[in-house]
Amino acid sequence: MDPTLVGQGLLSGFLFGGVYSLMAVGLTLIFGVMRVVNFAHGDMMVWGMYLAWLLASRAGIDPYVGFIVCAAALFLLGIVVQRGLVERIVDAPHETQILLMLGVALVLENTALVAFGPDPTRVRSPLTQSTVWLGPIFVDLARLLTFGVAMALTAALGLFLARTDLGRTMRAAADNPYGARVIGADVRAVYAAAFGVGAACVGAAGALVSPILPFQPTSGLGLSVTSFNIVIIGGMGSLPGAFAGGILVSLAESMGAVFFSPSMKELVSFGLLIAILLFRPAGLFGKTAA
Amino acid sequence: MSLLEVLGLSKRFGGLQAVGGLDLSMAEGEILGMIGPNGAGKTTVFNLLSGFLVSDAGEIRFRGRSLHGLKPHGICRLGMVRTFQIVRPFPQLSVVDNVKIAALSRRPAMRDALDAARAVVERVGRGAREREPAVGLTLADRKRLELARALATEPTLLLLDEVMAGLNPTEIDGMVRLVGAINAGGVSVLLIEHNMRAVMSLSHRIVVLSFGEKIAEGPPRAVAADRRVIEAYLGEEYVHPAAP
Amino acid sequence: MKLAALLAVGVLAALPWIVSSYAVTVLIFIFFYAYLGQAWNIVGGYAGHLSAGHAAFVGVGGYAAALLSMRAGLTPWIGMWIGGVLAAMLGAFIGYLGFRFGLRGFYFVLLTVAFAEICRVVALNVDAVGGALGLYITFTGNPRQFQFQDNRVYYYVALALMLGATALVWALEHHRLGSYLTAIRQDEGACEALGVDTFRCKMLAMVLSSFLTGVGGTFYAFYLFSLQPNAVFGIPLSVEIIIRPIVGGAGTVLGPVLGSFILSPLAEISRTYFAQGGWNGAHLIAYGILLIAVVLFLPQGAYPALLRLGRRLAA
Numbered sequence: 132m133d134p135t136l137v138g139q140g141l142l143s144g145f146l147f148g149g150v151y152s153l154m155a156v157g158l159t160l161i162f163g164v165m166r167v168v169n170f171a172h173g174d175m176m177v178w179g180m181y182l183a184w185l186l187a188s189r190a191g192i193d194p195y196v197g198f199i200v201c202a203a204a205l206f207l208l209g210i211v212v213q214r215g216l217v218e219r220i221v222d223a224p225h226e227t228q229i230l231l232m233l234g235v236a237l238v239l240e241n242t243a244l245v246a247f248g249p250d251p252t253r254v255r256s257p258l259t260q261s262t263v264w265l266g267p268i269f270v271d272l273a274r275l276l277t278f279g280v281a282m283a284l285t286a287a288l289g290l291f292l293a294r295t296d297l298g299r300t301m302r303a304a305a306d307n308p309y310g311a312r313v314i315g316a317d318v319r320a321v322y323a324a325a326f327g328v329g330a331a332c333v334g335a336a337g338a339l340v341s342p343i344l345p346f347q348p349t350s351g352l353g354l355s356v357t358s359f360n361i362v363i364i365g366g367m368g369s370l371p372g373a374f375a376g377g378i379l380v381s382l383a384e385s386m387g388a389v390f391f392s393p394s395m396k397e398l399v400s401f402g403l404l405i406a407i408l409l410f411r412p413a414g415l416f417g418k419t420a421a
Numbered sequence: 422m423s424l425l426e427v428l429g430l431s432k433r434f435g436g437l438q439a440v441g442g443l444d445l446s447m448a449e450g451e452i453l454g455m456i457g458p459n460g461a462g463k464t465t466v467f468n469l470l471s472g473f474l475v476s477d478a479g480e481i482r483f484r485g486r487s488l489h490g491l492k493p494h495g496i497c498r499l500g501m502v503r504t505f506q507i508v509r510p511f512p513q514l515s516v517v518d519n520v521k522i523a524a525l526s527r528r529p530a531m532r533d534a535l536d537a538a539r540a541v542v543e544r545v546g547r548g549a550r551e552r553e554p555a556v557g558l559t560l561a562d563r564k565r566l567e568l569a570r571a572l573a574t575e576p577t578l579l580l581l582d583e584v585m586a587g588l589n590p591t592e593i594d595g596m597v598r599l600v601g602a603i604n605a606g607g608v609s610v611l612l613i614e615h616n617m618r619a620v621m622s623l624s625h626r627i628v629v630l631s632f633g634e635k636i637a638e639g640p641p642r643a644v645a646a647d648r649r650v651i652e653a654y655l656g657e658e659y660v661h662p663a664a665p
Numbered sequence: 666m667k668l669a670a671l672l673a674v675g676v677l678a679a680l681p682w683i684v685s686s687y688a689v690t691v692l693i694f695i696f697f698y699a700y701l702g703q704a705w706n707i708v709g710g711y712a713g714h715l716s717a718g719h720a721a722f723v724g725v726g727g728y729a730a731a732l733l734s735m736r737a738g739l740t741p742w743i744g745m746w747i748g749g750v751l752a753a754m755l756g757a758f759i760g761y762l763g764f765r766f767g768l769r770g771f772y773f774v775l776l777t778v779a780f781a782e783i784c785r786v787v788a789l790n791v792d793a794v795g796g797a798l799g800l801y802i803t804f805t806g807n808p809r810q811f812q813f814q815d816n817r818v819y820y821y822v823a824l825a826l827m828l829g830a831t832a833l834v835w836a837l838e839h840h841r842l843g844s845y846l847t848a849i850r851q852d853e854g855a856c857e858a859l860g861v862d863t864f865r866c867k868m869l870a871m872v873l874s875s876f877l878t879g880v881g882g883t884f885y886a887f888y889l890f891s892l893q894p895n896a897v898f899g900i901p902l903s904v905e906i907i908i909r910p911i912v913g914g915a916g917t918v919l920g921p922v923l924g925s926f927i928l929s930p931l932a933e934i935s936r937t938y939f940a941q942g943g944w945n946g947a948h949l950i951a952y953g954i955l956l957i958a959v960v961l962f963l964p965q966g967a968y969p970a971l972l973r974l975g976r977r978l979a980a
Binding site: 471472473492493494495497498502503504505509510511512513514518521522523525526527529530531534570571573574 | 844858
């Protein structure tokens with residue numbers, strides 16, 4: 132096995148892990164605060180990608196700038212979904228919540244299908260053309276930038292949760308929803324904000340990834356499964372876990388593609404998911420699911 | 422042969438020794454009360470006895486048979502059934518249908534099970550309410566339902582976990598009479614309870630747990646007067662109702 | 666009630682001679698998806714374990730019967746049972762893993778999705794079973810090969826499947842296993858405490874459900890004459906399977922049937938209406954909205970809601 136190839140794979144995998152981390156952090160935040168599993172996570176990310184594509188192709192805005200708009204748009208979507216739908220079934224059994232989010236996923240995926248067609252597409256960014264050489268290994272600037280921005284956003288989220296009042300209230304609600312209500316936290320607003328922020332993370336992740344990965348409306352499921360994989364490995368509800376898990380899973384996938392074939396990559400992904408489901412129990416860092 | 426033999430039963434959760442080296446035995450037909458402060462390990466003992474938890478060490482023998490490795494449904498089939506401290510009625514079923522589920526374990530035919538269930542519901546005094554949805558019942562009735570379900574499995578030994586909790590004095594008297602009647606009908610009872618009047622009047626013997634260990638055992642009067650029990654649980658102010 | 670049922674069956678039996686050929690085709694889909702939904706209902710509705718990967722059983726059953734027919738000349742009338750057994754074995758495996766490891770709710774759903782997707786990827790990449798192109802069944806119109814010249818025969822086969830599955834679920838409801846499953850769905854721990862072998866009951870439900878679904882795979886293969894990995898193992902088919910019982914009423918005898926009568930025409934209309942404008946997948950948007958609406962406003966499905974309405978009107 133060519134060490135350059137392996138090295139290349141490791142670097143690619145590591146850099147892409149930044150996006151996976153951001154994606155997973157969004158999912159685990161929503162779960163951690165509200166015990167809701169966002170089945171529509173991957174489909175929301177796909178919308179982030181398509182919005183970035185729209186901005187790039189219609190308004191000439193580069194995704195590395197446009198991601199802010201995507202994040203904002205998905206933030207609003209998250210709040211709408213939470214306030215309009217999820218809130219109504221907060222006390223319902225888990226199956227209800229799963230079905231609801233499945234419905235949302237169906238609507239999102241097929242609206243994208245109707246709006247944009249089934250064919251894969253990608254965002255043209257000049258940055259994908261320029262490469263940076265690190266010894267025998269190269270990386271395109273786009274990947275580097277994607278990694279950098281994703282890391283910055285994740286760090287910003289960490290600060291938000293640690294330093295701001297809203298962030299701390301979110302963490303409190305995640306630890307103890309009843310207690311949070313007792314101390315007068317407006318739990319509904321916190322939940323809406325959490326869903327919004329979670330969706331914003333994945334919207335930004337989608338925009339950042341749009342120049343480097345081809346996507347289509349049906350990509351949503353695969354991205355959702357990957358998100359679940361990461362979050363279950365890292366521990367549902369654990370932000371450091373999602374972060375570490377993102378890098379780990381991305382590296383594993385990258386190595387899988389290097390040593391096996393790309394179609395096997397999906398098998399590895401699903402096989403990994405099954406193994407984790409069976410042996411979790413709470414992931415590397417996590418709280419147990421409700 | 423005693424009904425229940427527990428030897429050296431132990432269970433640890435992380436750093437906490439929930440139950441440590443517990444020895445217990447019960448004879449056929451008796452009512453054994455298990456008392457002690459919260460966190461003493463009483464419900465853990467029930468979970469271990471009924472198969473919901475696996476012990477770290479020790480033996481449990483029911484009618485001479487080891488219960489090691491048996492799942493809860495298997496233990497129930499052998500004749501030992503437990504109720505839950507926080508009652509767990511099947512919310513979407515009626516009272517009688519709740520009990521029917523339990524009866525089916527002894528009477529596989531639906532018709533027989535329904536008849537048996539109705540008889541049990543009648544026996545606990547709620548025959549008139551048998552069709553009511555379980556979810557709308559008062560706490561006292563839900564406790565009776567929990568008891569009825571356990572009875573429908575035709576047990577030899579009934580483990581009652583705080584069956585009086587949350588009931589008012591009238592309801593408690595009713596429940597005490599019911600448990601007494603069940604025992605008179607031949608069912609042995611192991612009873613976790615905080616209500617001292619109920620425990621003292623019902624129990625033939627009492628065992629006291631504190632921090633996972635047995636600190637006293639004996640007839641109610643003796644236990645109530647035991648120094649260690651008073652310090653650990655009852656308090657100086659407690660006076661046994663039958664005491665002079 | 667019995668009289669109404671007999672009347673309904675009689676009407677359904679007579680329909681192919683009255684309605685148009687197009688209507689017959691729509692009804693075939695209604696019956697077939699009601700059948701698949703009813704099979705799912707056993708484990709997803711009664712036992713309360715949502716599976717979003719039931720398409721895997723359709724695929725396994727269909728591929729098995731198709732391959733046995735094409736490669737070994739075995740008549741699908743026998744092949745369908747082998748397909749069913751193979752699907753049941755997969756179901757038993759998934760069930761064993763899921764139930765032994767205590768997977769519930771979200772985790773169980775993911776497990777089923779993962780297995781279905783693995784099947785899909787395998788079918789897509791293994792050329793021996795057709796690979797990406799899938800399998801194509803040559804049309805011979807030979808009844809011994811489960812092919813019929815007349816659409817109406819398919820109609821009666823589909824009707825028989827739906828009625829058979831519905832009768833089975835009705836019988837289940839009146840049998841101890843049905844009661845146990847209903848209780849398990851509500852509180853598994855309490856069931857265990859009361860002497861119910863919950864693992865065994867859930868395994869039975871899973872095996873029965875996957876067996877029936879696998880048998881349905883043969884109908885799928887020999888009615889559509891082709892098996893495409895993405896279509897027959899994919900999430901869209903799993904969604905089609907589960908949405909009917911959920912909308913109609915999961916855990917009820919008539920739920921999947923009612924759901925199918927509501928949804929199939931809806932799908933057909935939106936498919937015809939929107940496909941002309943190139944809006945593929947629009948019917949799935951309708952499904953999504955309907956699913957959301959049902960979850961929010963009629964969580965137990967249409968059939969229980971109708972029963973409540975009927976009771977109120979009668980009072």
